[in-house]
Amino acid sequence: MARTLKLRIWRGDDKTGGLQDVTVEANHGEVVLDIIHRVQATQMGDLAVRWNCKAGKCGSCSMEINGKPRLACMTQVASYPEDEVITITPLRAFPVIKDLVTDVSFNYKKAMEIPAVVMPEGMKPGEPRMQQVDVERSQEFRKCIECFLCQNTCHVIRDHEENKKSFSGPRFFIRIAELDMHPLDMLRNRKKTAQEEHGLGFCNITKCCTEVCPEHIKITDNAIIPMKERVADEKYDPVRWLGSKIRRREEVL
Amino acid sequence: MATGVFSQGRAKISERTLRTDKWWIQPLITFGVLFSFIIYATWRAFEGAHYYAEPLISPFYSPCLTTDCVNGSSLLGTPFGHIVLFGMALSPAFIILIFPLGFRMTCYYYRKAYFRSFWMSPPACAVAEPHAKYTGETKAPLIVNNGHRYFFYIGLVFNTLLTIDAFLAFKNPQGQWGHMSIGTVVLLLNATFLWGYSASCHSCRHAIGGRLRHFSKHPIRYKAWTIVTKLNTKHQNFAWVSLIWVAFSDFFVRMVSLHPTWNKYFF
The missing domain is CATH 3.10.20.30 (Beta-grasp domain)
Structure with a gap:
């Protein structure tokens, strides 16, 4: 010894x-x-x-x-x-x-609230093809081992039990980001639900989730902030919002 | 009713944190540096003098836009008159400082810095915050942080003007080109650090390519995004060095204004 x-x-x-x-x-x-x-x-x-x-x-x-x-x-x-x-x-x-x-069942309940990827109509299993550069971004998020250390350290729910009903937490923001960045995902309301149902706006970017992640996923820089920017595109940026309506750029992005 | 780590059902532990490391040092240093900057910048903005020593202009006063500006300091003219607010005369700095201040206040890095060190929300990871209620950036005034991109775009205009200021510093006090002084180096570094801070910004990263769903369809934007992503990992460093250097640049210009011999010319 x-x-x-x-x-x-x-x-x-x-x-x-x-x-x-x-x-x-x-x-x-x-x-x-x-x-x-x-x-x-x-x-x-x-x-x-x-x-x-x-x-x-x-x-x-x-x-x-x-x-x-x-x-x-x-x-x-x-x-x-x-x-x-x-x-x-x-x-x-x-x-x-x-x-x-x-009891970490809070996390499983939140997980069930996020719809899975929705493939384009008519696309059969085995048909989807993605370029490596498109896959790489979400591959980082797939490293998540669901230890929930990020959820545990996030002060939004750690220090405020009452926020649990309206805040999903960093683990699920990387899940939403992964899906929203997915080139083939057809569900277009992920930004809206991230903000309005999963409480993305509660996050004040103190980066504790990133600090504790044992897989070294850049949760804040690569998932939460990009999602906040995507939400800002739709919700807080009238110029972008108008542009997207006129040119329907969402389809080509 | 107990909330947070003392909520019903959670492990009964009386301490707010069981961390044994010196977790308070980082927020304390951050608080000290940011608070010192705020005090210095506020004093200088109110001072309204010693911000121009031809050809050097303090970044706190550039562009100088009011009729109070000293001769030669107004790169874009003087569209604004003497400013009085609540009976108090304000210096030309007040018209412009709101924009770089807004850029930094809404910055994704500074949010971490001031939420931890000023608002203690939380002071450090796994250290319970003192507030009973928390709504984050879902309500006013913090919802304004979602407009970071607008301050980023305005910041680019300021960067351009401050770069022009740096190139104008290749003149001598008589207005002849082809000279270089310590002040030239100071202003050039100031512009460089500010461009670094802007280029590494998260909103910049998003605008360049982050908002794309198909990187493979936009190879040029993807390449640009990878470059900004590399810079983005140093955003915190750029945030600090640009903040400290902008204050130093102002200090240097002030000292040259008071003691012209401080600005030694290389040629």
Whole structure:
């Protein structure tokens, strides 16, 4: 064993709970999820933690480590000083179920509110062809592993529970952006719904979603801001709006 | 009723944040620099003097458009008379500063800067903000941020004028061409940084090609978009360097106005 770790792990449910002190041994190269598993195996047999791949690809082990939203499987123990107490809590934007497990169903409900791509009429499966340059933009967004760290850190819902009904969050803005940038998508009201139904206007570009994204997706620069600009084209730019009506440019863009 | 991280059903944790790093340093520095700039720019706008030292003009006063402008400082003439607002005489800077100020206030980078450091909404990621209610940019006055593109277009006009100012600085105080001084370099750098700030702007990126759905149908715009995209990753850097340099340019012109020997000529 390389070092002795002092942890504070939040334990409880949606009614009550608190931080509990734990001391545990840690090996070289271990990540926080390894340590949680050791605690689970040796000291807290009923500690609830959600995890799956241990490779930063399933997005299951999202939690807050020393107050920062992170994937436990991608957080090296060695990145913390020897004398630092590591505090581990569940995500603080969502209701807790037990210990480190939260109820993230808010996100699945929001996902269902976004219509899938609508292909041109008469186009059969296997027929669509896209150029690589057109695919690249949305490929970045397809890297999303749905860990919901961006949703968790977004202050619009983290700090204002009442906004959840009218704000979908950064994970779904990249989904909407991906579809709105899709060359073959025929649904033309995505900008309108992004603003009016999904609450794009709530975002004030503080970029926390981008900061915490484990896949390094440029959520703000490549999805949210481009969507805000597209919304501005239709809703806040009378010159652009008039031009689009006269020349019907939407078809050729 | 408790809201935010203290909402019913969420993990019962009494601290607003459990971050152990020095998360407050960045917003504090941002606040300090922006606040210093605001104080300096406000003082200089009210001062109404020492903004022209032939051939140098302060970027805070260019273009100088009122009859109060000192001789030789008005590149576009003086279409406006003496300005008085609520009984107070205003300097020529007040007519124009609203536009670059609007460009920066609605800028996607500065929004992050001032929302974090001034409004603490939030002060840092995963640090609970102090406000009980939040509507973002859905209502006045912040809905104005959606008009960033208009300030961007006006900013291009200002960039052009400030570039002309920089080229006029190749004159000597007697009005003869073919000379170059420290002031020339200062104004040239000012124009360069401002062009960099505009070219890397998110609205510019959108107008150049971001609004397209088919990059493959517009290869030239796509190429231009890739270039602006590269610049866009440095937008924050351009925002800071152009802000600091525009203040320094004004300071330098002021000092040359008071002490002409400060502006050493290379040739």
